[in-house]
Amino acid sequence: MDRDLSLQPRGPANRERLRAEAVALLMRAIVHDERGEPCGTVASTGDLESHYRNVWTRDNVAPMLYFMEDEPRLVRSFLEALMRRQSVDRRTLGLIPIGFSPQFNHTDLGGEEAIGAIYSIDSTLWFLILLGLHVETTRDLEWLQTHRRHVKTALGLLLSPRFDPLPLLAAPESVTEIDRPAGLHGYPLQLQVLLFLALRWSARLLRALDEPDQATVCDAEAEAIQSWINRWYWLDPDLLAERGDLPMEQYGAGNPNPFNLDYGRIRQATSWLKEGGFLAGTLRARHLDTRFWAFPNCLAAMSGIVSASRATAIMYLIRDRAPDLLGQMPLAVCWPELRGSRYQILMDSDPRGRPGVFHNGAYWPNILWAFVPTALLAGQRDLAENALELAARRLSPEWGEYYDRRGRIGKAARRHQTWSIAGFLLADRALGARPGIDGWQVRLTPREGW
Ligand code: GLC
Numbered sequence: 001m002d003r004d005l006s007l008q009p010r011g012p013a014n015r016e017r018l019r020a021e022a023v024a025l026l027m028r029a030i031v032h033d034e035r036g037e038p039c040g041t042v043a044s045t046g047d048l049e050s051h052y053r054n055v056w057t058r059d060n061v062a063p064m065l066y067f068m069e070d071e072p073r074l075v076r077s078f079l080e081a082l083m084r085r086q087s088v089d090r091r092t093l094g095l096i097p098i099g100f101s102p103q104f105n106h107t108d109l110g111g112e113e114a115i116g117a118i119y120s121i122d123s124t125l126w127f128l129i130l131l132g133l134h135v136e137t138t139r140d141l142e143w144l145q146t147h148r149r150h151v152k153t154a155l156g157l158l159l160s161p162r163f164d165p166l167p168l169l170a171a172p173e174s175v176t177e178i179d180r181p182a183g184l185h186g187y188p189l190q191l192q193v194l195l196f197l198a199l200r201w202s203a204r205l206l207r208a209l210d211e212p213d214q215a216t217v218c219d220a221e222a223e224a225i226q227s228w229i230n231r232w233y234w235l236d237p238d239l240l241a242e243r244g245d246l247p248m249e250q251y252g253a254g255n256p257n258p259f260n261l262d263y264g265r266i267r268q269a270t271s272w273l274k275e276g277g278f279l280a281g282t283l284r285a286r287h288l289d290t291r292f293w294a295f296p297n298c299l300a301a302m303s304g305i306v307s308a309s310r311a312t313a314i315m316y317l318i319r320d321r322a323p324d325l326l327g328q329m330p331l332a333v334c335w336p337e338l339r340g341s342r343y344q345i346l347m348d349s350d351p352r353g354r355p356g357v358f359h360n361g362a363y364w365p366n367i368l369w370a371f372v373p374t375a376l377l378a379g380q381r382d383l384a385e386n387a388l389e390l391a392a393r394r395l396s397p398e399w400g401e402y403y404d405r406r407g408r409i410g411k412a413a414r415r416h417q418t419w420s421i422a423g424f425l426l427a428d429r430a431l432g433a434r435p436g437i438d439g440w441q442v443r444l445t446p447r448e449g450w
Contacts, residue, residue, distance in 0.1 A: 018392055019428060022421045025399060026063060029418045030074070031055060033102045039077040041422075043099075044401065046415030051113040054106070056099035057082060057123035058177050062369050062422035064130050065442060066429075068137055075134050076143070082127055083150040085109075094153035096127040114179065121175040124154050125194035129444060132201030136450060141208055148209055155202050158195065159217065167224035168283075169195050177295070178359045183338065183346035186284025189233055190296040196225045196305055197444055204446040226305050229279065232259065234306070235290070236277025236313060240267050260286050272336070276317030277310060281334065291338075292317065294331045298370035302377060303444045315378040318371075322383075328407030329363040329394055330387040331371055337361025352412065362402040362410050365391050366423035373430045373442045388427055395424060 029041035040055035041063045047053065060078060067074050085107040087095040092109065098120040100107045111118035131151065135144050144151075164170055168187040174180055176190045184190075203218035243263040246256055269290040278297050281289035301311035318325050325332050337355045338346055347353050353360040368391060375384035390407070400409040401417035409415075430442050 015392060015428065018396055019425065021396055022399070022425050025416055025421050026066070026418065026425065029063070029416075029421070031102055033077060033081055037077045038074045039081045039102060040074075040100075041418045043419070044414040044417045046399075046417070051099075051108075052414055052417075054099040054101045054108060054113065055081070057096060058120070058126055059099075059419045061126050061130065062366060062419045062426055065133075065369065066422045066426050068133055072134065072138050075130070076138075079127070079131055079134060080147075082123075083147060086150055086153065094124070094155075094157040096124040096154060098123050111179070116174070116180075118174045118179050120179070121169070121171055121191060122177065122194055124157060125191070125198040128154055128198040128201050128205075129194070132205055132446060133444075135205060135208065136446060139450060144205065144208060151202070151205055151209075155206075155214075155218070158198065158202070159221070166228070167221055168192055168228055178333075180350055180353055180359055181347050182334075182353070182359050183289060183342070184282045186282045186287065186289075188282040189229070189279050189293060189300075192225055192229055192233075193296045193299045193303075193305060196222050196229070197299075197303055199225070200445055208450075229300065229305055230307075230310075232283055233279040233288075234277060234310065235266070235270060235273065235280055235288075237273060239277070240270065240273075259283060259288070261288050262286070266290060272321070273317070275320035276315070277313040278317055279306070279314075291334045291336060292325070293334045294318075294325065295333065295364075295367050295370055298367065298374040299444065301374045302370060302442070308378075311374065312378040312380075315375055315380045315383060318375075319380065319383055326387055326390065327363045327403070327405045328390060329365060329403035330391055331363060331365075331367045332361055332405075333359055333364045333367065333402070334361055354411075356404060357411055358402060358413075362413075363405065363407070364402045364420075365395060365400075366417070366419040369423040369426035369430075369442060372427035376430060376441075384427075384431060388424075388431060391424060391427075395420065399424075 029045050030038045031040060031042055033039035040060050042053050043056045043059045044052040064075050064078060082096050085097045085100050087093060087109055097107050097109045098111050111120060169191050170187055171191055173185045178184055199218045199222040203215040206215035246263050248257060248260055248262060250257055266288055278292050279300055281291050281293045297314050300306050301314050324335050337360045339355045343355060352358050355361060371387060372384045394407045398409050398415045399417060399420050400415060401413040401420060402410040404410055426442055433441055
């Protein structure tokens with residue numbers, strides 16, 4: 001049953017009806033600011049009792065990408081709402097909150113409303129990316145000038161000195177959408193990818209603000225991050241064979257193995273890797289996370305952090321392991337999931353993260369918005385169509401937050417989860433756009449020439 005995943009769609013679901021349902025639900029998720037302006041979407045309209053009734057910064061990425069061209073006023077109000085709530089505290093100066101709730105006049109800077117005092121680094125990075133896309137879409141440089149201070153203070157956080165000479169951003173657990181322990185501390189891939197994109201957009205914005213010197217600094221940082229990602233996170237069978245004998249316990253300037261990684265163990269842990277390649281989930285001294293994390297891999301591929309051939313290799317891996325990675329409701333957030341003693345130690349036996357549940361290997365339809373364009377760019381249209389078809393068969397009427405491998409809504413998953421809805425709409429739109437003819441694809445990097 002689990003392996004019921006032929007790559008042939010079994011007949012079109014009623015896409016038109018689904019689209020209309022999704023758009024109506026997305027509209028229902030919009031909330032208004034103090035001035036009565038629409039300013040963002042709540043995380044879920046199926047749960048008005050918990051912190052899911054808030055406007056979460058990261059949960060608004062897919063909706064804002066969806067509205068970017070046609071509803072610039074909404075995107076602008078969302079960005080302004082974030083800027084009004086940007087931290088002015090000495091320790092967190094420039095930080096963009098994890099979320100807010102206009103109805104309750106509430107700003108959640110440190111995840112204090114969520115379970116456990118988590119904070120978020122990704123909000124500030126997504127803010128710069130969305131702001132860049134909005135300015136590029138509207139070409140409203142006057143508006144950008146007015147908000148210059150907010151861009152500069154957010155950027156100040158990214159470029160401030162820290163206890164680390166590497167261009168990569170070190171972070172504890174739980175600072176991105178994976179906001180429970182998952183063994184991702186160190187230099188998590190997701191953060192490096194978002195940092196690269198945020199720096200690219202910052203460089204573009206700084207040039208528009210007539211600050212070419214700082215823009216050059218941002219571009220240089222972005223390039224350095226890209227090169228570290230490609231050198232130390234990438235795994236494929238050839239590279240693993242080549243690094244077979246990389247010496248360990250070395251020191252000094254010419255050390256060929258600066259993280260002291262044991263490639264023998266890495267090869268064992270990735271014995272399932274037969275086709276293609278991928279970027280590892282995190283890196284730290286003596287450790288490389290060898291799980292495949294779908295979202296940051298797709299983001300890295302669609303934004304050109306890895307070469308076109310590596311982007312294609314990521315798709316080959318997904319195709320090769322389709323029953324595990326796509327399941328019956330695309331896509332597995334990570335694979336393989338942590339089990340046994342690794343689950344006990346790295347996740348402290350978190351009941352919310354049992355194997356196959358929530359961030360420990362459940363299937364999240366919101367990832368579709370990054371997966372579909374990546375598959376299309378890599379020339380894997382049938383894989384993208386098949387994934388969307390699977391999702392289309394099961395999403396309505398629940399539009400769940402996450403699913404199990406067989407496509408049943410996940411344990412304690414929210415219903416009418418906004419990013420699942422917007423993720424479907426974006427993926428559907430990307431599939432409908434003809435390459436080079438229809439303008440609108442999901443795009444995360446600046447265009448040339450403005
Ligand atoms: C959960 C998820 C997080 C998401 C939030 C709102 O906390 O782990 O990624 O942003 O819900 O949907």
